[in-house]
Structure formats: C-alpha cells, structure tokens
Amino acid sequence: MERVKKSMTGFLVPVLSIILAFLIGAIIMLAMGASPARAFGALFKGAFGSAAAIGTTLNKATPLIFTALCACFAYKCGVFNLGGEGQFLIGATAGFCAVHLTGVTSFPGILLCLLTGTLAGDIWGLIPGILKITRGLNEMIISIMMNYVATLFMGVIYTSWCRDAGMPQTASVDESVMLPRVIPNMRFAWAFVPAVVVGLLLYYFLYWTSSGFKLRAVGLNMTASRFNGFPVKTYILTSFIVSGAIAGLGGASDLLGTQYRLINGYGVGYGFDGVAMALIGQLHPIATVVVAIFFAALRVGSTSMQVATKVPTSVSDIIQALVIVFSVAGMALTQLPEFKAFMLRLTSRSSGKKEERKEA
Amino acid sequence: MKKFLAMLLCGSMIFGLAACGGGAANTSDGGSDAAETAEAGEATHKVGFILNSSINDGGWGTACYTDLTAAVDADPDWELAYTDSLSQDGYYDAMVAYCNEGFDLIYAPGGEYTDAVMQVAEEYPDVKFALLNGGEDIPASAKNENVTCLLPDATQIGWIAGALAGLASETGTIAFIGGMELTTTLAKYEGYVEAAQYVAEKEGKTVSALDAVYANSFDDSSKGIEFANAMIEQNADVFFGDASAVDSGARQAIDEYNEKQGEIKVFDIAQPADFLGQNDCIIGSQVTDNSSLLSLVLKSVADGTFKAEVTYGDLENGVLSIGALSDSLSKDVQDKYLAYIEEMKNGTFMS
C-alpha cells in the first residue's frame, strides 16, 4: 500500500507539472494573440505527425536518453555527476579520433568508435570520482569544470588538429561506419536502440540484482551502508565509471548515428538536460527514457509550432523549463515533513471516517 | 479527497511560482506593443528562411533577411517566414518543419548550413533549396536536383573592401575579423589583402595585413570588442569583417577608441549592406544585393523553371556594389576609389 502510494505521487507530480507548464504556455500564447490549440496541435504534429516526424523525435531523444541515464545511474548511488555533457562530448571526440586517425572502416570501425567512446567517457567520469573518494571534493563542481574542459578540447580537435579544409569542423566519418536507419522511411538511426537497451539493462541491474540493491542502498543512506560493511567507496567509484561510460557510449553512437562530424555548438546543454530528465523520471531508468523522448518531442515540435503559428520557439523552451521547475519543486514538497504529516492526518481522518461509517 | 487536496496544494504553490516568473516577464516587457504577427495576404508560394544569428544583429543576419524581404515584397506571389537564433542541431529540424508546412523554397544564407540542406533536400525532393555561399559542386551533387547555390564572388567582395582599405590606411596595417573559417571568408580575406596591397603600392605606400582572426561565433559581440581592441594595439587602422554581431562589437570598440583619440583615426568597412551612418567609424560599405539573385530564384520556382545550378554574383551583373562613402574621405580618395571599382568591373584591376 505504502509503495503504491509512493509511486502514485511519483507519477502524479510530473504529470501535474507538465499540465501546469502547458497551461502557462497557453496563457502566454493567448496574451500574444495566438491560438494555443492550434499551436499545440502544430507542436504535436511536428513531433509525432508522421513516421518521419516520429523518427526525428527518436533521433533527437537518443543523446538525451544517454545523458539522462548517465545522471540517473549516478544519482541512484548518491553521486551527483553533473558531468554528463563532458563525458558525452569526450566520448564523441575520442570515438571520432579513433576512426578518423586509424582509418578502420565498416563494422570493426563502428566497434572501435563505440569502444573508445565508452572508454573515454568513463575515464572522464573517473576523474571527479577519484577526487571525491581520495580528497573528499564535491563532485558537482569538479564535473561542471570538466564539462568545459571537454567542450574546449573538442574545439581544439575541430578547429586545429583534425579540421576539414573549408570550415571549423572535422571531416565527416567514413560512410561505412555511419549507422543506418532502423526502418528506412523513418529517420531514426540504430543509435536509438542501444539507448533503450542501456535503459532496460539499468532497470534490470538496479531492481533485480543484489548488487543493484546494494548500490541503491548506498545511494539512500551512505552512512548506514558504511556501518553495514558495504564497500561504499568502491560503489561510488563504480557508479562514476558506469555513468561516464554510458554518456561516452552515447557520444560515440550519436556521432555515428546522426552527427557524423564534430562541429561548433555540438552537444550544448545535453548534460544538464539529462539531469533534469532523470529527476523528472524519478530516477527510474525506464521512466527516464520516456521523459527524454517527451522532451525531444517538445524540441522537435517547437520549430513546427513556430513555423505554423509564429509562436516563438522560446515559448516551448519556457514550457520545458517550467516542467523542470514545477516537478522538482513538487517532488521536494512531497518530501517535506510538514507535507508528510499533513498527508498522514488526511489518511487517518478518512480511514477514521470509514470506521465510523462501519459502526453506524 | 486527499488526492484533491494534494493537487490543490501543488497547484497553489505552482501558481505562486508562476507569479514570480510571470512578474519577471512583465517587468521586462515594459510598454511593449502586442506581438507583431506579420499577416501576409493571399500568397500562393511560401519561402522559409533560417538563420543561426538574429535577424537584427546589425550585420550578416540583418542583410540577408532584408534582401529576402525585398525580393518577397516585390513579388506578390510569395510570402515569407523565418526562424532565427538556431543552434547547430536545430538547422535540420527547422527546415523539416518548413517542408512539412508545405513551403516551396527554403533559403539558407551560408556555407555552414550545407550538411543540413543536403540532408533535407534528399528527403524532400519537391521542395527547392537556395544556399548562399555553398560550394560550386553542391547543386550537381544533390540527388534530387533541388538545390541551387548563390555565389557572390567572394574575391571581388574582398577587393572592394581592400581597395578602400589600401587608400584609407595611414598606419599601413589593416585587419580582418571573421566569424568562422569558411571557404568564402578565406577568399574574402585574401581578396581584401591583395587589393589593399596593390592599391597601396600604386599610391606609393606599403600596407600589410594582420592575420585574420576568427571568433567562432556570429553572435558574441564581446568577442568583436576584444578582437578590435587587440588589433588596434597592433596598429591596425582599417577593419573589415565577416562575422554578423561580432562585427557590431568591433565597430563599437573602434568608435570608443576614436572617441578617446578625439578624431576618427580607425575606420571600418561594413558588409554586406550599406551601413554608413550606423557607426561613426564606417567609411564605406561593400554591398551584396542578394535580393536580385533571390528574385530570380523566386520566379524560377514559381514558374517551374528552377534549375540546380550555381548563380554567380559580381560587380558586373550588379549583385556586388559599393555603398555610400563617408564625407570624411577626401574627394580625391573617393575619385580614386571609384576608378578602381571601374577597373574591377572591366576586369583590368590587378592585371
């Protein structure tokens, strides 16, 4: 009963937040003199209106799913890894360099790219991890700093070391290593599949294996776990490595699936977006995947909305931000002792009433 | 009951928050007029315009947008919609959105959109695409033969600015700020330098150019400020650029420097429209009138004669020209400059 109630609020808060965010979006549109119904219709049509549109949405969701799962896994172990963006980009950069410099093509090339990407991602994740367990440093600040280093390093690659002749970007990867589309007339590439598989694997690991249980226990209460003799430091390090690897794999597969080359502006905001999505998904891997697809749809649809109704895309950005603002606040609210006591009083009163009725 | 109360609580809290957010929006909204939604009349054809900077960046974006509006306004068959301030991963989405809305033509003003244009062009064979400054081989390599390239002669653009720079420079050092190291930007820089040196030699002085710098951005005006300051330190006294809002930043820094000196000592040559008067330091502009090229494209799409080809623009066919010249240039300099432009038209310049 208690669990059901918990998952009910876990479900209710994000849904309510989404509804409210859309309501406010609608008010803004009305104030602008646009029709919210038409705008949201265009938004929906742009994101899901055709097989091709759904494909675009899934494609856009792919990198977000990876960074969101990266955040999700780390937080389950009580580790605030905000470095998803850096790990993602370093994965893409390393994966690119591996295939570009070795010239390996077709399937071995794909494998090489994904492997180097994953490896680079977890090394990038390891640095804040090591600093946390050896020097006790706050992993959030370190991983934010690492994001910038990764972005700038990618800049060095595409502006200086591996640049294409005409533009500040690298050449595109060889055609034989580009991931094909899953279904020919839908735009999404095979990169989407590992994203979902990673989500399912995480779910299985976290909820159905004993190490997964222990990892969650560490995340819930580090001190108690330490008393129970859990190797807490090992778990923390593992979660950094694994979450870094997920993001790195994401970078490499996004590179092969849609991006093909490193370019200015690639990956901006993916990391923080991932964190927000993981939180809205209540740190549940499968819910996180769903939330990431939802946000991708909002993004893809927002341009259609702007084109069809002249409502600026920033309205969609505002809606996305409000979803985050509301759901995080809402979740915090349900954790408050005052709120819990309030709920408890309500429950006892209504069950008391039931008993009264029975007596009567 | 309890669910209802929980919802009520969440709701009231959230509206509290919303009030804050809304309040913020209102205060900064000030006395804004209601949103301007450009209501176009009954038009049979639609062109979509995408841009990675803003349409009021005072440089590249502004010029491309006004060129397109001029072409569209002249042609009652056409109406225009735009999406600006796009991020790199938004180019594709925006163009797909226009394609799905049934637009007939999409105009992408820059070589950096090439990848996205080619991809969308392959997926939407019925939609036509116009790419400004794409490579010469692009139209032929598009599978559906639906991409045309507008290619104003970048070297001549460089010459037009370079000749003026060669005449105007007193310190003998000229500077160039680019947005990205695009092929066309490089060609502009090279033309700028060679024309300046040629003209200076004829005038009996020597001019050397600082290496071109690239902001890797079209919308960070602070980069322009800092670049211009650093280049003025290196004695540069004529600036030319190819970087949208970054150029505006550079002009601001030049104006500030001139103000400190008490006279206009450092000049700027604007492009790609006539920006004389926008800043005090502007002595002339290199004007690229893409609207005439665009008008041709619009017509060809409307009557079904659209061809996947490269259309060049130069001084001879009137796409390139010079803007008004500042009064601070002496009559003598202005005449000499016009003579050089004539030479460029005849093909006798530097030959």
Next chain:
Amino acid sequence: MLGFLSNIIYATVRMAVPLLFISMAELYSERAGMVNIGLEGLAVIGSLCGFLMSFITGSVWIGILCGALVGILINLIYAYATISLCANQIVYGMAINILAPAVASFVYRIYFGDGSSLNQISLMKTISIPGLKNIPLIGPLLFDQTPMVYLAIILVIFTAIFFNRSKAGLNYKAVGEHPKAAATLGIPVIGTKYLACIICGALSGIGGAYLTTCYSTTYTEGIVSGRGFIALAAVIFGRWSSGGILIACLFFGLCDAAQIRLQVSSLSIPYQFFQMIPYLATIIVLALVGSKQAGPKANGNPYRKEER
C-alpha cells in the same frame, strides 16, 4: 612594451568586472549555505533587462536597477524552492539556467518583433578623476572608469569588512557553517538564507546588466557566454574570501585577455588551451587544498527546522 602591458591590464580589468559582480553574488549565496549554479541564467536575464530598460528609458542606471530587480525576482523562485521546499540546490540552479534564458529570448523577440534594424544604446559614461588619471599605467586603470567599476571595488572592500569584522557578517557566516547552532543563538536562519538569495539575484543581475550597459552597446543571446560558470570557479579559486575572489577574477580576466591576443598574434598553440585555464586551475587548486577548507560547511545542504 609599456603600451602592450597597459593594454593587456586594461583588457583584464574589462573582462574581470562583470565576473566580479557575478562571483560576489555567489559568495553571498554560498556564505549562507546556498550553492547557486543558476548564475548564468540570472546574468542572461539581467543583461536583457538592463539593455531593454536602458533602450526604453534612455537611462543606463534604470537599466541596471531593473537588471537587479529581475535577477531578484527570478532568484526568488530558486529561493522558495530550495529554502522553503528544501529542493536540491544544484538541480534548481540548473532549472533557472534553462528558464531564464528562455524568458529572455522570448521577451526580446516580443519586444523587437520582426524588425531587423540593429538596436543600440549608448553606454555608461566614464568618470575620470582629474590629475590622478594621468599617472602612467594605473592612472587610466583606476581613475578613468565607469562608476560601475568603482562600485565593484567598493563592493569588494565592503564584503571583506562585512564578513570579517562585523557582528552581522559573522552571524551571516554562521548560517552557512552551522545553521542549527546559529538558530539556537537566535539568528534567523531562514531569513538570512532568503536575504542571501536576494543579494545573489541582485548582484548577478547587475553583473549581467553591466555587460549590456557598460560593455557592449547591443544585446545578443551569446553575450554572457559562460561567465556564470567561471564565476562559480572564481569563488572556489578565491577560497570564499572577497580578496581572493578579486584576485581570481583578475586572473581569469587575464587568461581571457591573453587568449584573445594569442589568436590575434596567430601562434600555433590552439587558443582553447588558454580558455581551459580557469577550469583546470580550479580543479587543481581544489585537488591540492582538499575538502578541509572547501568553503562553508553546510554549503548545499537543505535546512530543516525539525530534523528527525
């Protein structure tokens, strides 16, 4: 040589001043135990508002004032959620970083519509102190600046005195170190935290508005360009003291100025390596110093009155 030196120092100061305001905002926030990574967003909305109000009213001072007010308003969302609802501070800061730029770009688009002319304002005038400004090198640096620069210097001095010499400052710091103990001493913990958020919002709004009223005559979406995060690094680098932060900001400003000049002089070292210095330096300093002195002890923790 002297010219080059004075130019680079001048550029350093120009880069450091907005950073200083934003870093000070974070200092006031973290001293009350509130880690706010939403500085970037606050600065963006501050820069827009500063520009817009100066554009409308023609007075840069009104612009800066409005930048501060909007910074406060947006930061109150953060304050309410993290102080009263005990939401995670980092996550909420991030939410602000997503919300504020979206609102800014929306307002800009609504106000200026489809017009394509460049909107410019005239910047704040410099005030020079006659006589003193003729001293070579430091003259123009210290005595020929906009009032905002003098304000920034006063802010640094005031902050140093406030936190180290005044009773109020010590109480304020106690909230960030041991909120429970502070509460038993009768210090209003919740009130102090809200005050911290108001100061933080105001200062980062001013930092953003500085960019559009004293530095660049136009508003572009990329104007803040990561300064909010560098400010975060500056606070750590400066070891949570106002003097330290001043040095950190000057150092980061110097890196920025050097980076620009490196590009102009076209050396073969990729300029990105210079841009990395602030971040790498922060990581290295943190790694060397360790967590012992890693700022206020209760930093980032929610404060609940009735803890189990």
